[in-house]
Amino acid sequence: MATTREGDPAAGRRYHHGELRAALIAASFELLSEVGMAGFSVAQLARRLGVSTAAPYRHFRDRDELLAAVATEAAGELTTAMRIAADAAGPDSIDRFAATAGAYVRYVSARGAGFTVIFAESLRHLRDAGLAEAGRELMTLLLELAQKARPLPPAEALQLLEQHVAIAHGYITLHTDGFLDRSHPTVEEIAARATRASAALVRGTGTV
Numbered sequence: 445m446a447t448t449r450e451g452d453p454a455a456g457r458r459y460h461h462g463e464l465r466a467a468l469i470a471a472s473f474e475l476l477s478e479v480g481m482a483g484f485s486v487a488q489l490a491r492r493l494g495v496s497t498a499a500p501y502r503h504f505r506d507r508d509e510l511l512a513a514v515a516t517e518a519a520g521e522l523t524t525a526m527r528i529a530a531d532a533a534g535p536d537s538i539d540r541f542a543a544t545a546g547a548y549v550r551y552v553s554a555r556g557a558g559f560t561v562i563f564a565e566s567l568r569h570l571r572d573a574g575l576a577e578a579g580r581e582l583m584t585l586l587l588e589l590a591q592k593a594r595p596l597p598p599a600e601a602l603q604l605l606e607q608h609v610a611i612a613h614g615y616i617t618l619h620t621d622g623f624l625d626r627s628h629p630t631v632e633e634i635a636a637r638a639t640r641a642s643a644a645l646v647r648g649t650g651t652v
Contacts, residue, residue, distance in 0.1 A: 459495070465503040467493055472514045477556020481564060486510065512572045515564065518557040519578035523585055525551045530589055541593035541608070542643035544586060546635035548612035549619070553631045559613055593646050604646070611641045 459467060471492050475484055486507050490497045504510040529547035530540040552558040562579055583605075590605045615638040618624050624634065 464493075464495065464499060468500055468503060468510060469514055469517060472510060473518075473555050473557055476514070476561060481511070481561060481566070484511065508567055508570055509572075511561070511564070512567050512570050512575050514557060515562045515567060516572070516575045516578045518555065519562045519575070519582045521555065522548070522551050522558070522562070523578070523582045526582075526585060537589070537592040538594070538643055538646045541586075541589040541646060542639045544589060545608060545612035545615075545642040546639035548609075549616045549635040549638050550631060552613075552616045553619070553634075558616065559609060607645055608642050611645065612638050615641070 468489060471489055472484070475489055475492065479488075484507070486500050486504075487497050489510075490500055500510065504513065526544040526547045529543040533539040533543035548558065562575075562582070567575065586605055586608070587601065590608065591601050594601075594604060596604060615634050619629070619631070619634045629637075
C-alpha cells in the first residue's frame with residue numbers, strides 16, 4: 445500500500461500517513477502545559493508542528509475531538525503512574541493511597557494535563573467511549589485505594605477521594621501559578637508535601 449505524506453510543503457514539515465495524529469496528540473500536551481484548556485487552539489497547534497491548519501482535521505473532527513484523544517491518553521498514563529507510585533510506597537494502605545497525590549503532582553508537572561482535562565465539562569457532549577473507560581479506570585483505582593486506606597460507607601469514601609484530589613490538584617496548581625515560589629521548592633518537594641497532606645487527611649491528624 446502506498447504511503448502518503450501530510451503537511452504543508454511551505455512549512456518544510458512532512459509526516460507519513462498516521463504519524464501526524466500521534467504528533468498532534470504529543471504536541472497538544474506541550475501546548476496545554478503552556479496555555480491551558482482555555483487558550484488551546486488547533487491553529488496554534490498546527491503552526492507548532494509546521495503543518496497546514498487543515499491537516500489536523502484529517503484526523504480529528506474538531507478541537508474537542510482532539511482534546512478527547514489527549515484526555516484519554518492522559519487518563520491512561522496517570523492511572524499507570526499512580527499504580528506504580530502506590531506499589532512503590534510499600535504495604536501500608538494509607539501510604540499507598542497518599543502516594544497517588546505525589547504521582548499526580550509529578551505527572552501534571554511533566555505533562556500539563558490533569559483532572560481538568562480528563563474530566564473536562566466541555567468534552568462530555570462527545571460521549572467518547574474511550575475517554576469514559578479511561579476515566580473510569582482511573583477513578584476505580586483511586587476509590588479502591590481509598591477504601592483500603594480507610595474503610596468507609598460509599599458516600600463518605602467518595603468525599604475522602606474528593607478531598608484527596610483537591611489536595612493533589614491544589615498543590616500542583618499553586619506551584620504552577622507561582623504561589624509557592626518564595627521557598628523555591630522543586631516538583632519533588634511539592635509532590636512530597638501533597639503526599640504528606642493526603643496521609644494526614646486519611647489518618648485524621650490534621651498535620652503534615
